Amino acid sequence: MPRGLSCRASLQDENLEDRFSRLQETVVAVRNIRAVYGIGPNVPVKLFMKCEPGVAEELQVCADQFENLAKTVLEAAGVEIDRPAASASFNLKDADGFVPLEGLVDVSAELERQKKEADKLRGFIKGHSGKLKNEKFVQNAPEKVVAEVRETLAGLEKQLESVEAVIAQLGDG
Amino acid sequence: MSTELPKQYQPSEAQSRWLDYWKENGYFDANPNSEKKPHTIMIPLPNVTGALHMGHALNGTLQDLITRWRRMQGYEALWMPGTDHAGIATQAVVERRMFEEEGLTRHDIGREALVERIWDWKDSYEKRILEQLRQLGASCDWRRTRFTLDETCSKAVRRTFFRFFKDGLIFRGKRLVNWDPHLQTAVANDEVFHEEVDGHFWTFTYPVVDEDGELTGDKLAFSTTRPETMIGDSAVCVHPTDERYEHLVGLKCRIPVTGRDIPIIADALLAKKELGTGCVKVTPAHDHNDYACGLRNDLEEINILNPDATINETGGEKYQGMDRYDCRTKIVEDMETLGHYVEVEDRKIELAHSDRSKSPVEPYLSDQWFVKMDDLAGGQPGLAQSAMDAVDDRRVRFFPQRYQRTYLDWLGEKRDWCISRQLWWGHRIPVWTRVDDSTLDGQPIEGKIFGLDNEAIRDAITAKSIFDSESETETWFVCVDDGRPDVEKVLEDHGFVQEEDVLDTWFSSALWPHATLGWPDAENNPPLSDGDAEASEKNEVLDYFYPGNVLITSRDIITLWVARMVLTGLYNMDDIPFGHVHVHPKILDGFGQTMSKSKGNGCDPQDLIDRYGTDAVRFSIASFAGETQDVKLPMGYECPHCQNVVPQALDGKGPMVKPATVKVALRGSSEKVLMPCPKCKKESQFSTPQYDLDPAQPAARMVSERFEYGRNFCNKLWNAARFAIMNLEGYTPGKIEESDLRLEDRWVLSRLSRVTEDVTTLLGRYQFDKATQAIRDFTWNEFCDWYLEMVKPRLKAEGDEKALAQRVLVGVLDGLVRLLQPFTPFICEELWQKLKDIAPERGLFEPRAAAESAMIASWPELPSFAAG
């Protein structure tokens, strides 16, 4: 099949695929923010991207797909972008993204809700780590049960980490 | 034109529709075609012993995948189907069943009647096996279906034997074999398994006698687990440097139970000073180590057993006719009475059993036929060496490479190949024998027997004789070539009798790659099952399709089969049978045990096909065919009353039917082993390879979560294609200009191009799991989840924008369907035909008429923009 290989190669565009990964990651990040803050899929959101000019240009080219795939308006992109007040953020390899929450979320109520959630999680974490500190439990309970407790604890700690990040983002507004 | 697909993919409808369609159009057929390069795969022929199991499904899926792929790449792709008569395995099954159901043995009904019954068995199982393969979507050229005992293959067997015989590569010899007294045949080492049994370890003494036969008063103590073999002892052996016995070497000792005197010898390889008394008895005819010692020391080989493992005339009045185990007891008693019993201890013994009859085998000295594997006189490479050279110089390459070790190590032993079997089901050895009490006075046998020096006859036979000086007789062995019944008759008229034994099954399967193509007939193409072999001047089929490209097989048969195909290919064709050998993983049950009939943990692929669809089964199988790991397949039985899945339990527990539990009644009648459902408490029959289910009753069929992978994939593909097709209303073919492409189009084309290249490379290396993963990720994550979403608004637009979006979408879908065709042929054909209705002309970037069928479409080669 000698004809195929050389010809096929020219359809492959690594640079394009990289740009596309950035687009995909951005869309996934925005969808994730919607999920975290309970913003419905049809509510438009704004997006600011802090990045090098070249990256900014490439992002602008995809602007209609942000709209199409994530109901997201790319407001601005470039090195000069500052983090807007009370915004959710995410980091990509070569860009930082910000979605302002003002008007979409009741920031103070959300902050309260997230703080409560954090307290609840801390309570659970205390309970589980207490169990693991209890030598009797660790020695006598079946291995499977101990492993399950460890796993749950790790999950809770991860959840708390994200909730704390959200609190930090909302709090600095 | 309706642009809608049904909501759900219906595998069973698609399967029957497209199987018929492909067959009607002859898409599976492969014929010599000077315009194309050949691609040949020979099926690892399934045994007609029973129906196909999961291992066959895996093996078949991979071969079909490669065949379909190569066909699309423009090769004339032949996948040769067929089955193996599987001598001992099939005969044992039929005999066992006959005995269970009618209480008859083969000796009751005779050779002809037994063979007839086995042919009936073969007919029904061959049909079933081929149907199972068809249901898997196997694109074999069914017209070429061969069977190792059919006329074409039989000719090849006769000719090969004749050539071997003529070249002096076949010899007859007494050999110590594993004898199965139950089936009364020799069993190959590979057909023997070891199992620990409770036994005893007795210690006895033999008195030493001097040159005059007088007892010296010395005694030699030794131990044995098989006292009955005393009858056949030829020596007692000590280590040459063992000071305890040095003075006795060269004297004799007496076997008290028979009164026979045997030498005391020294042999460093057999006796160990530190082991027991340091003294061992030697029975060359009934023990493999003793046999070797006997050869080293020129000891007498005394066979003490009849074929049914009773003691023969060597036992004298006292023991002749006794079963070996009864004789064992008797001899222990007699030795005690005679004052030569020392002690006994209990011991676990690793006892060799026959795989076929599950009964203990006996080392047994018998006349067998062999093929010489060793190098020839003068150091010329022999059969084994020639096959080793082919791998050493990489004419034959293993994928993964590590398996060539197995091949080379085994061949490196250059052990002669014992090819005779004391069976009735197989190729009868084409040698006629006569014992004469005088020699033929130096006359050529042709002249002596036929009374004339007939050239035609001389070419058809080759003869050897062995003179026995003791009886002053000459035994003549005459081998007759294929296709000379006239000569056979003359021989028989002159008192020659054909050998009773048949050839080892592997003798015929070793010839499979060239025999199936019609060798040794150089003039005619091999016959086709529909009767009309194309007339031709020569055997073009053999010339064109030999050598094959790849053999796809399991590691169990690298030595017995792969190695032998290479050596017979080199011998008969002067060329290797295939350039690549791909060794795929094995399928294990959920507990990591191999699936086998005797364990009862096997699975009929049809259950899975019925439940998940053939495409899903194939796709899942391909996804676990990697290079490193065997595949664990946890199975369960789905209760037909409440759909609760009862997991398959470890050997012996839970629903599982072992052959031992299958009573006569279960096979013929509607009475089945039942499975109680722990949830709804109802009982039901359940799938088992042991017998057919009662179709009138509900049955618990086998399920396995791992096949949901393939089913989910097919559903995802179907839904995506359904969405795409729904949006093709108003499609018009047209050229796609590079400048019109949107970012997402360029991206999906770049990805499609890359995944095409990856899949092509991975299939070329037989990395099926990685290829499946690559194509699944593209389809699911990129095409379905991103591209379709991105292109949606343009499909809802009007005018040029929509037209272009439709053309690109059709082009991408077309490429995807072609990429998937070898993996999931039925759903692909379904989509292809639908696309053909809606977009008969399509393509990247110039529209062209689509192929009639996805099967014969070309493998995607995405052009560059410039070329388009």
Ligand SMILES: [Zn+2]
């Ligand atoms: Zn049930």
